[in-house]
Amino acid sequence: MKENIISHNYQVSKTDRQEKNNHTSFLIWFTGLSGSGKSTIANVVEQELYKLGVKTYTLDGDNIRKGINSDLTFAPEDRTENIRRIAEIGNLMVDAGLVTLAAFVSPYKKDRENIKNIVKDVNFVEVYINTSVEECERRDVKGLYKKARAGEIKNMTGISAPYEAPENPDIEIKTEEKTVEEAVHDIMNFIKPKLKYSDE
Ligand SMILES: Nc1ncnc2c1ncn2[C@@H]1O[C@H](COP(=O)(O)OS(=O)(=O)O)[C@@H](OP(=O)(O)O)[C@H]1O
Numbered sequence: 001m002k003e004n005i006i007s008h009n010y011q012v013s014k015t016d017r018q019e020k021n022n023h024t025s026f027l028i029w030f031t032g033l034s035g036s037g038k039s040t041i042a043n044v045v046e047q048e049l050y051k052l053g054v055k056t057y058t059l060d061g062d063n064i065r066k067g068i069n070s071d072l073t074f075a076p077e078d079r080t081e082n083i084r085r086i087a088e089i090g091n092l093m094v095d096a097g098l099v100t101l102a103a104f105v106s107p108y109k110k111d112r113e114n115i116k117n118i119v120k121d122v123n124f125v126e127v128y129i130n131t132s133v134e135e136c137e138r139r140d141v142k143g144l145y146k147k148a149r150a151g152e153i154k155n156m157t158g159i160s161a162p163y164e165a166p167e168n169p170d171i172e173i174k175t176e177e178k179t180v181e182e183a184v185h186d187i188m189n190f191i192k193p194k195l196k197y198s199d200e
């Protein structure tokens, strides 16, 4: 029962960890269609952060949907639970002092709003990887669009399930107009000032 869970007061705080790392910690959330470029861009952003000496970790389908969330499908209520658990994990990682990257389709606005409630607005950077479904289908990196068109996959985002685009993302990247390098440059420009730790 939740009311019987009483918090212990740990002496090493998030602030202590940030001070030791000499950078702040926050969650960079990439949302967009399958094949839009979330993983490709997140991967290079993480490399750039690594070069700066920033402690990072990336959450994506490989380490989440194959592991802790392997019980979840792509039905709307399971996607909601998928995103909720990832936000909770992201919150722990931010508390641990890491700049955490998360790359998930996360198609529902209310689920993305809930991430902000879990990690708090100030710790959350929303990056909308805006690629048209036509382009994602043309890329069809994993052959999923072909399967969805053939009726072999139900609930395919962009084809038979909705994608609710963010209205006010912190950063929007149109990958049909920008290279990966340009996208990473824009994202780094936004997050670099946020990394500065100050104990004032
Ligand atoms: N029905 C359906 N719709 C969308 N995506 C599908 C589907 N079935 C499997 N996949 C593959 O699973 C990846 C999306 O998982 P996510 O956890 O990011 O989805 S969600 O946020 O819960 O909507 C997604 O990975 P990415 O291509 O990296 O986005 C797909 O490869």
Ligand SMILES: Nc1ncnc2c1ncn2[C@@H]1O[C@H](COP(=O)(O)OP(=O)(O)O)[C@@H](O)[C@H]1O
Pocket (backbone or CB within 6 Å): 032, 033, 034, 035, 036, 037, 038, 039, 040, 041, 103, 139, 141, 175, 176, 178, 179, 180, 183
């Ligand atoms: N400007 C771009 N930004 C990101 N990816 C791009 C771009 N142009 C082409 N691509 C290609 O699109 C594909 C995106 O796949 P991926 O990163 O796996 O998408 P997601 O993680 O959103 O499913 C990759 O093959 C990548 O090389």
